[in-house]
Amino acid sequence: MRIEDVSAQVFRTTTRRHADSAGHAHPGPAHQVQMAMLTITADTGDKGYAFCPPELVRPYLLEKFVRKVLIGEDPRDRERLWQDLAHWQRGSAAQLTDRTLAIVDCALWDLAGRSLNQPVHKLIGAYRDKVPAYGSIMCGDEIEGGLATPDDYGRFCEKLVARGYKGIKLHTWMPPVSWAPDVKMDLKACAAAREAVGPDIHLMIDAFHWYSRTEALELGRGLEKLGFAWIEEPLDEQSMSTYAWLTKNLDIPVLGPESAAGKHFTRAEWIKAEACDILRTGVHDVGGITPALKSMRLAESFGMNCEVHGNGVENLIVTAVSKNCRWYERGLLHPFLEYDDGFDYLSQLGDPMDADGFVHLSDRPGLGLDINFDFIAENLVA
Numbered sequence: 076m077r078i079e080d081v082s083a084q085v086f087r088t089t090t091r092r093h094a095d096s097a098g099h100a101h102p103g104p105a106h107q108v109q110m111a112m113l114t115i116t117a118d119t120g121d122k123g124y125a126f127c128p129p130e131l132v133r134p135y136l137l138e139k140f141v142r143k144v145l146i147g148e149d150p151r152d153r154e155r156l157w158q159d160l161a162h163w164q165r166g167s168a169a170q171l172t173d174r175t176l177a178i179v180d181c182a183l184w185d186l187a188g189r190s191l192n193q194p195v196h197k198l199i200g201a202y203r204d205k206v207p208a209y210g211s212i213m214c215g216d217e218i219e220g221g222l223a224t225p226d227d228y229g230r231f232c233e234k235l236v237a238r239g240y241k242g243i244k245l246h247t248w249m250p251p252v253s254w255a256p257d258v259k260m261d262l263k264a265c266a267a268a269r270e271a272v273g274p275d276i277h278l279m280i281d282a283f284h285w286y287s288r289t290e291a292l293e294l295g296r297g298l299e300k301l302g303f304a305w306i307e308e309p310l311d312e313q314s315m316s317t318y319a320w321l322t323k324n325l326d327i328p329v330l331g332p333e334s335a336a337g338k339h340f341t342r343a344e345w346i347k348a349e350a351c352d353i354l355r356t357g358v359h360d361v362g363g364i365t366p367a368l369k370s371m372r373l374a375e376s377f378g379m380n381c382e383v384h385g386n387g388v389e390n391l392i393v394t395a396v397s398k399n400c401r402w403y404e405r406g407l408l409h410p411f412l413e414y415d416d417g418f419d420y421l422s423q424l425g426d427p428m429d430a431d432g433f434v435h436l437s438d439r440p441g442l443g444l445d446i447n448f449d450f451i452a453e454n455l456v457a
């Protein structure tokens with residue numbers, strides 16, 4: 076089996092998510108954005124697909140690095156192809172990112188599953204076929220009735236529990252919200268959430284990422300009183316020592332790193348430095364399913380859980396093939412959006428959740444996406 080072609084198709088998709096000036100998603104009117112589908116084709120006719128923003132598979136990257144590494148190679152040699160692509164990063168002047176590595180790796184896994192008519196979580200070796208989800212709430216905003224006040228968070232958490240979620244994570248207020256960030260307001264939102272859902276629902280927080288040590292400590296100590304399950308990225312992750320300091324000073328589990336560069340190598344350093352209690356990985360943060368699994372097994376070897384960042388079937392698969400991971404992150408969620416509506420380029424939701432809060436893995440071959448190829452063909456960008 077040899078790779079014959081690597082191509083990207085850019086198409087228009089409709090979304091109600093808008094990014095604010097700092098890049099956080101909030102609800103708004105429906106509008107069109109561009110999305111890319113990466114397709115890897117083998118000489119057997121088998122294909123693998125993965126979706127991403129067009130910039131990650133722009134012609135320069137495909138021509139200069141991805142095709143050079145992939146064309147003519149066996150698509151089943153995922154480890155070597157990943158290593159070869161990762162080697163090109165050093166000389167790419169920061170153009171070839173972990174995000175692009177991740178998309179290529181996902182498409183190769185999809186191709187493997189489709190060619191064998193098997194779902195990827197079964198190919199890797201599943202631990203479970205359904206994973207409990209936590210509802211991951213969008214960042215706070217200034218939208219009336221949205222996520223503008225602590226009570227808004229409390230009301231929304233009640234709704235999420237009624238939908239079936241057994242865990243909820245709050246992203247609190249960050250700039251450009253006019254008065255943010257504010258530790259005391261974060262704690263008020265967390266208290267309102269705890270009050271609304273009672274003691275049995277797992278609550279987590281992902282707060283402003285650039286608090287000082289004293290602010291993060293104040294936040295963490297407040298969350299300990301509210302029985303929160305973890306505190307996530309309240310400090311700039313570039314300073315591992317600061318996380319080691321925070322982890323030592325708090326009883327609440329500290330989770331990380333999510334955004335720090337360095338794939339599974341960085342995660343090994345964090346474990347060694349005792350800079351977190353729960354490790355963090357994510358398919359798009361570390362360069363694919365392949366290195367995400369390495370981080371997951373690394374954590375297991377040290378008796379640690381590793382929680383997976385972000386939604387999507389590729390992240391769902393990593394949670395399903397791991398014992399040392401409690402949750403699938405489902406969202407982002409907002410009172411004015413309906414997550415279960417899905418995407419116009421997929422015929423079915425990739426992460427359907429039942430009334431008990433479990434997301435079920437698909438039996439479809441590959442990553443499990445039910446791609447609407449007609450929609451994509453009709454909405455191609457010239």
Ligand code: MG
Pocket residue numbers: 281307308333384
């Ligand atoms: Mg996060």
